Amino acid sequence: MTTPSPTPAGPDPHPGFGPDLARRCYREMLTARRIDEEAIALQRQGVFPAYVSLRGQEAAQVAGAAALDAERDFAFPTYREMGVALALGVDMVGYMASHRALWHGGLYDPMASRFSSLNAVVGGPVPHAVGWAVGERLRGGTGCAMAYFGDGASSEGDIHEAMNFAAVYRAPVVFFCQNNRWALSVPNERQVAGGSVAARAQGYGMPGTAVDGNDAAAVHRATAQALERARAGQGPSLIEALTYRVEPHSTSDDTSRYRDAEEERAWRDRDPLTLLRARMEADGSGDAAFFEQAEQEARKRAEAVRDGVSTAPEPDGTDLFAHVFREPTEELARQQRVWYEEVRP
Template sequence: MTVMEQRGAYRPSPPPAWQPRTDPAPLLPDPEPYRVLGTPAAAQADPELLRRLYVQLVRGRRYNTQATALTKQGRLAVYPSSTGQEACEVAAALALQERDWLFPSYRDTLAVVARGVDPVEALTLLRGDWHTGYDPYAHRVAPLSTPLATQLPHAVGLAHAARLKGDDVVALALVGDGGTSEGDFHEALNFAAVQQAPVVFLVQNNGFAISVPLAKQTAAPSLAHKAVGYGMPGRLVDGNDAAAVHQVLTEAVRHARAGGGPTLVEAVTYRIDAHTNADDATRYRADAEVEAWRGHDPVHLLERELTERGLIDEAGIAAVREDAETMAARLRERMHEDPALDPMDLFAHVYAEPTPQLREQQDLLRAELEAEAEQEAAR
C-alpha cells in the first residue's frame, strides 16, 4: 500500500476523459485522392451530368481568362484567378440543391457564377463598387470572403440554425489550404462536429497559401486527416477530376441532409495562375511544376472522357467554346460600362440600425455632396 493509500487519500480513478468515443477508422480518408475519370468508375457516371460539368468548366475557364484581362485593363482592382481549379468550383455549385447555401472565399467567383449569380455582379466587390454586388438571400450565396476562413463559422451557424428551425438546408463552405491554418477553420469544424450541423467543408488545396507551400503549414498526412480530430469523416479527392469532386460532394451533402453531420473534403488541385494579378509566382515556384499540372488540366480531362465515350464530337466542342466566347464578350462589354455610383451607398447595409457615429458621417457626406452640387450649378 502506498503512503497516499495509508492516509486515506486514495480514490479509484474514473475512465480517462480523453478516451475516443468512436472508432476513428471510418473517419479516415483514402490514402490516395479518389478519381473517376480514366478509371472503371467513369463508365457509371451519368452522361448528362458529364456534359453539364463540361459546359460549366469551359465557361469557367473563359471567365477566368476574361476577368484576368479586365484587371490589366483597369476594369478590376484585383482578380484571384481559379484557373486550374475550375472542377472544384463548378462541382461545388452543382452539388447543391436550390434551397442550400454556398459560402465562398475570395477566389471562388466562378463557383458563385455557376450557382446562378450574374457574372458582373459577382465581380462588383473586386471592382471596388459595392459591399457585395449581389443579393445573398436571392441566390443563397454568402458574400465573397476576403479574410481567410471567416466564412466557415458563418456557414456552420447558418446550417445549425436551419436545422433548429426544421429547414431542410445544407451549407457548403469553400476554403483554401492557407485558410486551414486560421483559427476560424478549427473553431468551425469543432462546432460543426459537436452540434452535428448539416455543413460540408471543401478545402481546395492548390499547393500554396500565396507563396507558402503546404509543407510549411502542416505536417499532417493530408488536410483531410484533420477531420478525424474533430470527429467527422475526411474525404480526399482529385480536385481536377470534375466527376469525382461532384460525386464526393454530392455524397457529403446527402450525408449532412440526412442528419449525419459534417464532412471535410480535401480536393487536391493546383493554381495555374499567380495568386492575384499583384503576385509574381515565379519567385516561389518553378515553371516545370506549373507545366506538369497543365498536363492534368480539369477541362482536358473531362473533354477526353467525353470524346472517348462518344458523348461529344468536334462540333459539340466548338459549340461549347462558342457559347463561352459569347459569355466573355458580353462580360467584357458590360464591364467597360462605367457604373453610376451613389456615394451615399457607403452607409447602406452596414448595420441594421445605423449607429450615431454612422449617422453623423452620413450627414457630413450628404452636406459635402450638396455643397458640391450647388457650386457646380452656380458655374
C-alpha cells in the first residue's frame, strides 16, 4: 500500500506563495472540484458517455499552471487537465464538449487560451510540446511549453524520445508528470523502474525534481523555477508531482478490484483543498467569509458549466470530413458520399 508523505513542519518553505496567489489557487481548485463533481453526475445521467476525474490532483494542476505566463507560454494537456484549463481561462463549456463527445479536442480556441487541444493518446502531448518549444526557440521567442503526462505514460517511448530531443536542443519545455500512483490498475512499483520518474531526468542531462503534488505552494515554486530556467536558455526540466488519483481512472473503472480502501482513506485525509485551506487559515490569508464566498462562486460557476454543456447543440455531421485533411483524399470523399446517402436526413 502506498501511503502519503507527511507535510513538513516548521517555517514556511515557500515564502513566494503569498496571500493573493493562495486565494486565487484556492478559488480555482475549488471550482475545478465542483465542476468535476457535476461532470461525474452528468456521466451517471447519460449526458457524458465517459469522464475522467481529476479529484485529488487540483493542486498539481492549478498551482503549476498559475506559474505559466498566459501571454507567451503554452500548455499541452492530456485528457485529465481540467484544472489547468480552468487556471488558463479556457472556456469550460467548450472544454467539456469533448467529454460529451461533441468535438475531439475541445470547442475552444487553443491559440487564445494557450492551452492545446485535449490529447487522449498516452504520452501524446509531450512530443507536441517539445516541437512547439523548439520552434519557439528558433523564432527567438521567450515562451515555454508545459508538457503534461502521467506516471503510466512515463513508460512510453514517446516520452523518452521527447526528453532526449529537448535536452539536446535545449528546448524551453517543462516536463510535468502527475504521478497519481496508478497507471489505470497498475501501481507505481510494477511499472516505474527505480520508483522515481524524476530520477530519470539525470540520464538526459536535465534537472529532475520530485515535489509534494498536494501542496499547492510546493508545486508552484518548483514550476516557477523550472520555467525561469527554461526562459533563461538553460533547457528543459522534469517535475514529478507526487499526488493521488482519488476517483477511478475513469467512470468505467472499478478501483475496488485493485486498490486498498485504507490507502484511499489515507490519501483523502491529505486532500489538497483541505491542506491549502489549513495553510491560509494559519497565515491569515483566508477567513470564514472568504471560504464561504469561494464555495458559493464555485458552485454557481460549476452549475453554469453543467447547464451550458448539457444544452450545447450537436455539431453538424459534415464536420467529420471538413477538418481531416487540407486536401480531401479520394477515400475521404467516398466516405462522405456514403454518409450523405445513408446517414444524413
